[in-house]
Amino acid sequence: MRVEIIGGATLYHGEALEVLQALMPGTADAVITDPPYSSGGAFRGDRALDTKAKYLSTGSGNHEKTSDFGGDNRDQRSFHFWSTLWSAAALRASKPGAPAAFFSDWRQLPVSSDYLQAGGWVWRGVVPWVKKSPRPQMGRFTSAAEYVVWGSAGPMPVDRGVGCLPGFYEYHAPTDREHVTQKPVALMADMVEICEPGGLVLDPFMGSGTTGVAALKLGRRFIGCEQSLQYFDIACRRIEEALESIFVERHELPEQLGLEG
Numbered sequence: 521m522r523v524e525i526i527g528g529a530t531l532y533h534g535e536a537l538e539v540l541q542a543l544m545p546g547t548a549d550a551v552i553t554d555p556p557y558s559s560g561g562a563f564r565g566d567r568a569l570d571t572k573a574k575y576l577s578t579g580s581g582n583h584e585k586t587s588d589f590g591g592d593n594r595d596q597r598s599f600h601f602w603s604t605l606w607s608a609a610a611l612r613a614s615k616p617g618a619p620a621a622f623f624s625d626w627r628q629l630p631v632s633s634d635y636l637q638a639g640g641w642v643w644r645g646v647v648p649w650v651k652k653s654p655r656p657q658m659g660r661f662t663s664a665a666e667y668v669v670w671g672s673a674g675p676m677p678v679d680r681g682v683g684c685l686p687g688f689y690e691y692h693a694p695t696d697r698e699h700v701t702q703k704p705v706a707l708m709a710d711m712v713e714i715c716e717p718g719g720l721v722l723d724p725f726m727g728s729g730t731t732g733v734a735a736l737k738l739g740r741r742f743i744g745c746e747q748s749l750q751y752f753d754i755a756c757r758r759i760e761e762a763l764e765s766i767f768v769e770r771h772e773l774p775e776q777l778g779l780e781g
Contacts, residue, residue, distance in 0.1 A: 524756050527763045528741040529732050533752040536724035539745040540609035548614045548743065549719030552711050552731055554623040554703060555603065558594040600631050600638075606724060607639025613722060614673045617680070619714045621647070621670040623703070625663075632669045641671035645687070649707060652692045668711065680716045698728045698754050708734035715740050729755030733762040 522533040532539045536555075594602060610620065620641050624632035629646070637643050647668040654664035691704045708731045715721050721735040726744030728751055735742040736759065746752040 522752070526756065526759050528736060529759050529763075530743050531726070531729075531732070531752065531756060531759070532743070532745040533747070533749060534745060535747050536745050537606050537609055540606060540613055540724055543613040543722075543743070545612055546615045547720065548610075548618055548722035549740075550618055550712075550715035551610045551614055551620040551622075551722045551724075552708070552715070552735075553610075553621075553723045553725050554701060554727065554731070555606070555725045556594075557623075557625050557628050557701075558596075558599040559625050559627045596631065599628070600635055603632070603635035604638040607635050607641065610722065610724060611640045611673055616674050617676050618673045619644075619670060619676065620672065621668045621711050621714060623649075624667050624669060626665070626667070629667050629669070632667075636669050636671050640673075642674060642676070643669070643671045644676070645670055648688055649703075650688070650690045652690060670714070682714060682716060685713055686710075698758075702728055703730050705730055705734050705737075709738055712738050712740055726755050727751050729758045732759045736762050737766060 521539070524531045524533075607620075607622070614620070620636065622632060622636060633643055633646070647670060648665045649668065650665045654662050656662055689707055689710055691707045694702050694704055712721055712731070712734045715735070718739060718741075720741040720743060721731065723731040723742070723744045726732055726746045729744060729746075732742040732744050732755065742759075744755060746755055
């Protein structure tokens with residue numbers, strides 16, 4: 521297992537369940553992740569398609585840098601059982617009261633609320649992400665949203681240094697992305713707000729590292745895991761770039777206006 525430590529981020533190249541089981545109990549202050557949906561159709565044959573074919577449409581942006589990713593072709597029963605396993609392992613790695621936020625699409629929304637609870641979390645609601653430019657569908661309601669099922673590791677204290685958060689977010693999906701299902705950094709920053717200030721965010725399916733970028737920008741620490749070496753390397757690069765950007769922003773001298781040399 522390869523491990524990279526980049527500032528306040530610890531990144532693991534490995535399988536999510538293996539990494540989660542190796543973490544010390546009570547490590548994370550929040551679990552925020554975008555797992556493979558195993559979605560894209562009503563039947564097993566639909567789900568077995570290439571992920572780029574399932575989740576990306578022509579004309580919706582630059583996808584040349586993206587590649588297919590694994591773990592996204594499970595049938596409904598195996599998806600439920602597997603998700604319950606990693607959800608329970610993530611609970612074990614979390615502190616009491618830690619929030620969890622798991623992304624889903626509309627097809628997997630019912631089973632996502634099930635596996636969150638089967639993993640031992642207290643289910644607390646659903647947060648929609650509405651896309652500003654969704655794919656139109658003739659004669660149908662447009663599928664304009666993805667969802668976050670969220671909960672907590674048992675009772676959740678109110679006094680955690682976290683303010684009142686919205687229950688609805690609206691952003692464009694990234695057009696120039698490096699991962700097939702990449703989320704906007706601004707959206708993930710909104711998700712990270714549920715983690716207490718200075719806390720540690722755990723992402724077992726970090727993909728290209730967007731959650732890690734958002735966590736570091738908001739002053740949180742981060743643990744991420746990714747089984748694809750290609751995406752792991754992309755995540756390392758993006759997080760290094762984010763840290764460099766944060767360093768420049770914090771050490772940049774303010775402009776001295778109105779002074780004559």
